[in-house]
Amino acid sequence: MIKESKYFISKFDESDADTAGRFIRLLEEEYDKIHGCFGFEPKDTKYKFCLCANAEDYIKETGKKEEEYQPWMVGNSNFAEKKICVISPSAGNDEEYLEKVAVHELVHMIFDEQTGITENEAWIAEGIAIFYAGQTEAEYISRENFPKISEISGICENGDTPDNFIDNGGYDYAGIYVGHYIKTYGSDAFIKAYKNEILPEVYSGFEKEAIEEYLKNDKH
Ligand SMILES: [Zn+2]
Known part of the structure; x- marks a missing residue:
């Protein structure tokens, strides 16, 4: 499923719709907070957010090679594609832990975009x-x-x-x-x-x- 919100275009599995809704709300809130906190002006481009249903989906969405993937890899930000990937809690990790991972990746994305430094x-x-x-x-x-x-x-x-x-x-x-x-x-x-x-x-x-x-x- 694809859902468009103020700052994000999000992709997730239908079975994850409620969870994805919570992640999207969090990311939308944090987007404003992080900009406010560091005096950044929001840019026009929307970020992509993908709540990946499982490891296979995560590998596909992040563009990682199968042999590169490790089970501890649960979040990724790709600046060139302006895309944040987080693995779904339904794949086995704690939701609160993954929310922090999502915010962590968002900080990377915003700092990369605002400073142009990678x-x-x-x-x-x-x-x-x-x-x-x-x-x-x-x-x-x-x-x-x-x-x-x-x-x-x-x-x-x-x-x-x-x-x-x-x-x-x-x-x-x-x-x-x-x-x-x-x-x-x-x-x-x-x-x-x-x-x-x-x-x-x-x-x-x-x-x-x-x-x-x-x-x-x-x-x-
Ligand atoms: Zn990091």
């Missing part, structure tokens, strides 16, 4: 999506054994994250570091860093402070 610093590009979508899990965060920003740095190219980002816990910590970066230096500085206009340098002890602050405010 090659930039991994902890910045992934961190903003993780931070905004609220995907950091306190149980994976350590006060003693955490990566320095330099250890999760590298160039993200068209959605491909460097290995050291993944291997050194980038997905666990980048959201915390970006949250602290925005709090310390402001959103304008963050956007400049995102656009590669300034080097996102931080002071010594930044990571430790970011973690302490996150754990203090976390409600878990």
Whole structure:
């Protein structure tokens, strides 16, 4: 089925109509919120959103090769096609988890479109999506054994994250570091860093402070 709404043209299986409705409402709301939050003007083009019924459909819609696909791959944004794909909760993952994935992909799409930048610093590009979508899990965060920003740095190219980002816990910590970066230096500085206009340098002890602050405010 195809459904057109204010900012999205969505595709989903008929059996997923109710679930797709919830995802579309969320994406529409978040679209406005993200633009407001970072002072972006919405563009005219509508994004495509596909709630993929199963892994096979996800592979087809994202254009991935079958051998590339891994079961943890549940969300994808394709900037060239302005298309966000998320696998349906009916394929086995928790809906709340997948909603965060959808918002994460939307942040990538909006930042790519608004800045025109698709090659930039991994902890910045992934961190903003993780931070905004609220995907950091306190149980994976350590006060003693955490990566320095330099250890999760590298160039993200068209959605491909460097290995050291993944291997050194980038997905666990980048959201915390970006949250602290925005709090310390402001959103304008963050956007400049995102656009590669300034080097996102931080002071010594930044990571430790970011973690302490996150754990203090976390409600878990
Ligand atoms: Zn991402």
